[in-house]
Amino acid sequence: MNTSSFSSAPLPGKGVDTAKTFILPDKCFQNRVGCAWGRGNKFTIYPRSQTVSKTPSNTSQDKLLNIRQDILLFTPILRKLVNESNGTFLSLQKAADIAKVSDNQVEFLKLSRQFRSIIRVCIENLQEAASKEENGIEKNNILSHITIFYSIECIWHLCEILYIDNIPGDIVLPYLLEWVRFHFPCHEQTAAQLLEACERGSEEHKDYWDTVVGMVVQGRVDVARALLKLHSAGESNEFKLVDNSLRSMPVYSVYGGISTGEFTISWKHWQAECRSKLSSRVLASQPKLELIMRIIIGDYTAFESIRSKYSSWFDILGGWVMFTAPWSRRHELGGAAAACAGMQASPRSHLDDMVRALLEGDLHQVIHEIQQISDNGWFATHLTDILFHCGKLNIMDKQQTNVTSRLRDSLILEYGCLLMEHKSLWSVGLSYLASCPPEGLRRAELILERMPVETEAKAMRVIAEAKKHGLIGVAQSVCRCTSARHLSARRLGGALGWAVRARGAGAAARAAHAALRHYTQHATLPAVDLLLTAGSAMLLSDALLFLGKYCDFHRLYKTREFKKAAHLLVSLITSKIAPEYFWETLLLDTLPLLESDEAVFTSNDTYEIMLCLELRSSSLDSEKADLLRLALARNLARTALAEGDGTEEQAQ
Template identity: 45%
Template sequence: MIITGVFRQSFYLHKFSIIAKLISSIIIQITMDESDNAQIVVIADDVCRKAGIATTWINSNRFGIHAYKHVDKFSQDTKSQFAPCEAKVHFLRPEIILFSPLLRKLVNESNGVFLSVQNLKSFSSGDIRPELLKHSKQYRSILRACVENLQEILPKEPLSEEKTMLENFLTIFYQVECIWHLTEILYVDAVPGDVVLPQLLEWISFHFPSRELVASKILSKNTIGADLENSNYWEAVIGCAFHGKLNLVCRLLALHSKADHSAFITADNIIKTMPVYNVYGGYSVNEFIIRWKHWQMDLCSNLETNYFVIDSNLEMLMKLIAGDESILWEHSMYTEAWYELLAAKLFYSAPCCKQLELSRYANSVAERWQANRHLDRVILALIENDLYQVIKEIQYMSDNGWFAAHLMDLLYKCGKLNILSKEKTNVTAQLHESLILEYGTTLMSHHSLWQCGASYLIHCPKQGLGRLEILLQSLPTGTEARINKIIDVARDNNMPHVVASICKIQGMKSIRQGRLGNALMLALKAHDGNFTTYIADQFLKHYAEHGELECRDLLENLGSCMLASDRLTFLGKYCEFHHMYGMGEFREAASLLVSLLVSNLTPKYFWSILLTDAIPLLEAEDVIFSSNDCYELLRCAEAHGDDPKFQDKISIFRIGVARNLARSLSLEGCQAEH
C-alpha cells in the first residue's frame, strides 16, 4: 500500500519515520520528491493493500495507521473476506532531532531565554530593543555552544550512522547560527546611521575564519620571505583583504621577501591610511565619503603610473583595494560564498552602504555567482527584507521548528514582522503564534520535554491553552511525580476539568491497587466532591470488612480538606473518635460518637459499627454517657438496629444503655441536689 501526501505544519515539512509494532516488523521505504516536496511512504502490509487504510491521531504528532474497509448502511451484510488475518498497526511520526540527548541542552536553555523574552514588556518601559539584543546574543551563545560541542564529539565518533547524524546536526546548527547572526545585525541591533558594513564584515570574519587562521600561522613564524616558504601566502593576503582585515594584510606584507622595496612600503602606507568608517569616529557619512574618495584617487594614481608593477600579486592586491570589480571576481576562488564577495565589494566600493541599498548589491553578486543553495536563498531573502520568504525557507532546515519559533518570536517582539496574506490582510500575529504553537506541540510529544512544550503553548494567546488542554490529557502518566507535574500545569492554567479527569483516572487506578490514601489525595486535588465521597466510602467499607482504618496519619491530618464532602467529614470525625479512644479520652470520644450518630452523615452500612463502638463505653467503670446521650443511643438503635450484623449485640447494647441510663440519672440527680 502506498501513502502519498504532504505533511505540513505551517510551512513545515517533517521527515517521517515509521515504527512497526504488535505482530512483527515491516519493511518501510521512504522517498522524497525534491520537485514538489511530496513524501512517499511505502508500507509492506498486504491486508492494508487489499482492504484500504485509515489513520487515527494518537497524541501530539503520532498517528496510527491500520487496515480499514469502509462499511455503511448500503453495504451488503456478508462475512468479511479478510478474516482471519494478521492485523497490524503501524505508527507514523516525524523524526525529531531535538529529542537527541546531544541537543537537550539547546532545548532547555533556549526555553529559559524564550520565557525571559515574554516577560520583557511587563518589566520594561519605552524601547526594548537593547534588551532584545541581549537575548538574541544569548540565543547565539547557546547555538555556538551546541556547535562547538558537536565539533568536539564528531572526531571521536567512529564511522557509522552516528557519525552521519552528528555531521547532519552540525550542518543544520552551523547554518542556523549563521542566519541568526545576520538577522541580529539587520533587524535587532539598531545601528546609528544604519550603516551595516562594519557588522557585516564582522559576521563574514566570524563564519569564514580559514584565511585568518592561515595568516596567523604565517605570522607566528615571523620570518622574512614568507612568500617563498609558504605557498598559501598570497591566498592568505587576498583572503584577509576580502574580509577587511587590513592590519593582517600589512603584517603579512611586512614578511614578504621584497618588503623593503619602495612599492611595498608605499602599499603598506596606503593600506594603513585607508579611511574605515566607524559610526563613533567623529565624522558624518558625507565627511567620511569625501576623505575616502580622496584616498581612493591617490591609490588609483599610483596604479595608473604602474608603481606596484614590481610584483604582480601586489598590484592585484592594490587594484582589489582600489575597488576594481574585475579583480574581485578574478580572485573569487579565495572565497567560499557569494556574501564574502559582497562584503569585499562594499568595503572597497561603497563603505557607507545602508541597509536599504544592500539588496541591490546583494542581488547583483548573487546572480553572477549563481547562488542557489538553501542557505544562499535564506541570506538573500534576509537582505531583501522578505521575511515571509525567510520563514518559508527556514522551515525546511530539519531542526523541527526550533529556529523558526525562536527567531520569529524575537523579530515579532522587535516589531519587524509584517506579513501580509494574498488578500493583503495582516497575518503577522497568526503566523507568529502558529510557529510557536507547532514547536511547543512537538516538544509535548517527548516524555521529559513536555513541560518545555507547555511553556510555549501557554504563550499562544488564541489557540495555545486549547491545544495544551488536549495534549495534557493525552500524555502518558507514568510515575506519581509526573502525574503531579501534569496536574500542576493544568491547575496553573485554570483547567479544572482536566485536573478532575486526570485525578479521577489515576484515583481509580490507585483504588484498584489498594492505595486508598493516594486516591483520596488525588480526589482532593481535583476538588471533586462526588469522587471524594466515593473514596471515603471505600475507606469505611474497608473498615467495616476488616476492622482496620487505612492511612490513619493522612485521615488524622485532613484539616479543612475534611469539608470536601459529607462522607469525608464523617470519615475524618470517625478517625478522630478512634484517636481519642486510643488516647484514653473516653468522655470526648463518647461525645463525638453521639454527635456522629445524630448528624445524619452516617452511611446505612455503618450504623451497626457506631452502635457497637458505644458498647465498651457504656460498660466503662465511670459514667461516660449522659441520660440524654442514652436516649439518643436508644433512638438510633430503634431506627437502625435491624442490621443483621448487629443482631447478636442488640441485647448487650440495650442492657448497657439501661445500666448507663440508671447510673447517669442517679449521678445527675445527686449533682442537681448539690
C-alpha cells in the first residue's frame, strides 16, 4: 500500500482556524474519495471505487494520503519549553491548594515570573538557532517562532502587572513604564552611545533628537536631561528652561508621604507652569525643545506628531499616561489605550488587539485573542490557569455558572490531549489531564489504552504513570498486551512475568499453558525463579497454579528431597487441574521415583497412581503404560511388605 504525507500548520500570528488548501497529487483522488480520522490530529484520504475488485491491484487505487497538522511544540528546540513549563504548572497547582486556606498571592507572582523566564530562555535559544541556521526556509520558520514567543512574553508581562502583581496603592505607572522600556527599547542603544562618548555637539548625530524625545516619552527624564546637556547650545536659556521643567517634574510614590490628591494638585500646578512657559513663545526658536514641552504637558497633537517614529502605539503608551494622568489605577488605563491606539499609523496587528483588550480589562476578549496564537495552546492554557487561580476570571461568571472553571479545564484538557500524541511528551500531557478530574482521567485512560507500546521500557513507564494517577485498569491492560506480545514471539518467560504483573486470569492461563506445552516438547521450564517466588499470584488461574507446583516438584527432585517430591507429585496427579495434554508427562514423572532405591511412595500413593493410570490410559502408548504398571506393581509389593512388617515408616 503506497502512502503519501502532507503536513499543515497555521501561519505565525494567524488564527488556528486559518484554512489550508491541498492539491491532491494523484489522479486516483479526482473522482470519489473517503476520509478516516486516525490517532491525534491526523486523517487519511483514500480513493473510493464504485466497483469492488475481487483481485488485488497494484495500481494507484492502493494509494493513501495522510494529512496531519504540524505541531509547533513538537519542534525539538521547543520541547524544553514544554518540559520546564510543566514543572511550574504543577507547582502552581500545589500553590492553588494552599491558597484555598490562606492567601498565596506572592507565590503566584513568583510562578508567573518563572513562566516568563522560561519563555525568555526559549526566545534566546531560538535566536541562537536562527543565527546558526543556513537554510533559508528553516531560518524563516525559526524567526516566525521568535515573533510568536516574543508576543507571548510581552502579553504575559503586561497581564502580570495588571492582574497578578499586588501593586502598592494600585498606581500602575512605574510598572507600565518598565514594561514599555523592556519590550520596546527604542533609541536605548543610541542614548547609551551618546552618553558614553559624552561629546559636546552631539546634535550632529542623525538620531540625536529622536533619542532625546524617545527618552522623555519612556519616562527616562534623567537620561533626556543628560543628552540635552551634550547639545552645543546646552547652556542657553532655552535649554536651561526645559531642563528646569524636567527636573522639577513631580514624581508620585506610595511611600512619599503625600496623598494622591496632594500629588494631583502639585502635578497640575507644575503642568500649568510648563504651559505658561510654552505660551510665552520663549522656545519659538527651538522647535525640538518646544515639542518636548508640548509632550510633557500632555498635548495630544504632540504625541500624534511623533507616532510615526515608532513601530507601534505601545512605545508611547507609558509616556501618555505619565504626562496626562500619572495617578492612574489599573482599571483606568482603557482611556489611555484608546487615545494611543487612535494615533495608529499602521494596520492593526493581533498584538494590538490583545494589548488593547488587556488595558480595557476585557479578559474574555483577551482569552479569545490568545487562543488565536499559533502556539498550539501553550499560552492560553497556562495564562488562563494562573488567572483562574488568582481569582481574576470570576468576572466572567456573572451570567453563567462555573464558566471560568469550565473554560480553564477545557483548555488544559485540550493541551494535555495534544501532548499525549507525542511519543516522548505523553507523560507531560498526562500530568495536565490529571489536574482536571474526573474528565481528565477518563480521557487519559482512553488515550493510554490506545497508545502504541513498542518496548518493555515504555510499557514500564506507562504502567508507572498509570498507577501514579490511579488508572489501575490501564496498567493491567498494558501488562496483558505486553504478555501477549511476548507469547506471540515465543518468549515464554517474559509472557509469564507480564501475565503475573497484569493480575489477569486469562493472560496467566494462556502463558502457563504455553509454558507447559513447551515443556512437553523441550523438557525445559521457563522463568523458574519467577514461578518459585510468585506467591499468591499463582492463584490467578489453575494452569498457573499447576505450573508453579510442577516447577516446585522439579526443585525438590533436583535437591534429592525425593519423599517431598513424591508427595507433591501425587497431589498434582489427584488434584484434577492438570491439562489433558500434560497427563503423559505427569504419569511418566513417577517412574524414576518408583525405581528409586528407597520407597518414596506409600501403598496408598501407589493405588492413587494406578487409578489415574487406568482412567488416563489413553494418554500413554501401550508400551509406556505397561512399563509404568510393572513399576507400580513392584513398588506396591515393596511398600506392602515394609508396612506390614512395620520395619519402615510410611512415606510422608
